[in-house]
Amino acid sequence: MIDVASEAELAPRSRSHRLLLAFGAVLLAVLPFGIPEFYTGLVTTGLTAAMLALSLQLLVGCTGLVSLGHAAFYGLGAYTVYAITPADHALSLVLTLPAAAAVAGLAALLVGALSLRTRGFFFLMVTLAFGQMVFFIFHNTKLGGGADGAYLMRPTLSLFDWQLPLTRRQRPLAYYYVSLILLMAMYLGLLLLLRSLFGRVLAGIRVNEQRMLALGFNTYRYKLAAFAIAGLLAGIAGHMYAMKEGFVNPELVGWHRSAEALLMILLGGLATLSGPIIGALAFTAIGEVAQLITERKLLVEGLVILLVVLTLPKGLSGGLSGLAAPRWPPPWLPRRPPPSRPPAETPRHG
């Protein structure tokens, strides 16, 4: 029997699921000692992508809002680091990280306030258009180095006058662990958030917004808060990208990035908070493999999306359990839409 409460929270549903997650976390923590240096960088990229996908999951999986402009806040986080860092010396992470989060969060508040006046497809198109507006600003003006992007001094791991002593070779390792710690903090923070009343209201909006309105919740405010938090977290992800690469360019903001983040979520599964992390790591791995075997990376990406959309509507995690019990008719055949009113509560047997 599915635990309804944890389904609303997208929390791990069983002890084996929790054990698996703990194992994954430990594996990620010791991973850099078992793999070549190049792969540490690759996994760091995957962790950054995981933060982006996880932040978007707050909208897509938790609240039922499909945004196609999420990369705008990711890019704004990265560009904030570029904008506040002077040309001659690096700033501390203690300064750049909150700044990136604040700028992205504020921008999300503004964009959300406008786009959340619409719903469904309109919301999709409006978020896409606003995202492209941000792309346009960075691409067509000299504000952030123009279409070619710009290099920046990477933020340092320092507090006031004290600086973490790092050799050049240790730096990628440091970026890896900072990303991993931030990702874990983000995951646990979201888990707590979704367990609170706020999270329950978001789940209620996803299932039936009219009912939440009828219960007296100002759903617009809850959605706006979720949109702003998601934007803020995406800003943190963007900051980590800028810190790792030491480079920003308008592609970070483009809507293809937003669509890829959606793919990571669908790849990993909509129904869990850990899904986007798995999806992002898998997506990064697929991209790397595609680059190794063919020059046509986009072809592989397109085919992977097509395959996932056609055969794994529940993502990798859902797909694996689906393999054990094949379904007929197959999920891509047209089905009758589910009844708008869910059936009455049946007594549960624990």
Place this chain on the structure above:
Amino acid sequence: MDFPGLLAQLLNGLQYGLLLFLIASGLTLIFGVMGVINLAHGSMFMIGAYVAYLVTARWGSLWLALPAAALGGLLVGAALEAGLFRHFYAREHLDQVLLTFALILLFEELRSFLVGNDFHSVPIPALLDFSVPITPHFAYSAYRFAVIAICLLLAAFLFLWIERTRMGAIIRAAAEKPEMVDVLGIDARRVHLTVFAVGTALALIAGALAAPLYSVYPNMGDGVLIISFVVVVIGGLGSVSGAFWSALILGLVDTLGAAYAPRVAGLAVYVLMAAVLLWRPTGLFGRRA
């Protein structure tokens, strides 16, 4: 601000707006009747432009390219509807978004595989390669006049189809209350196939018409897709007349902006969209929610 210059910009804006209408009308129809979002609609514009390039390069005539684009559009649209989209009408928005995103990537790869990644220019047909004198000091490209005329003609046919025919009545009904169309026992599948094919053909024709004006290049569908979304948002969901007026407004705003305030012009359309969302979230011509 001199008068001939302004007139030229107004005509340019009109011509751009009408092209936008051809693209956005297909988007809004597909979307209004089937409730499916088609991100690959911009790729259809790109394919139309490449059809124009290939046909003109091979047989030297844009006049051959236009019917080829129209026919090809009908076929591609019908194939996509019957092969893929039909199975996605009842699926989540997220699935539709990703399906059509995948199509964009695949169409771009196909284009790169078949034609390559170079920029190409398409010559204006010799018959129209002259300027029409309007005042003693001002002449305007005959080809752009022809584009305006063709777009207006297609728009008129589209309106007649939707307002005066039985199929059009079903389309309007389906955009308004899809359940009622089902209840009345109308075969919705034939309507869906036709709407999708016609919408796709309009985008290909727009691409073919635009090819001599804006040249042909990779990812040219992307910008067009975004601006068509803005057209649909401002015009209102599923409203073809709304798409017409908002396409004209956006065409003029964008063109005049680029001519007289080039630094901020790219932002003008988004500011307009934000203003419309604040004022009427369902679009200028959409029904009030």
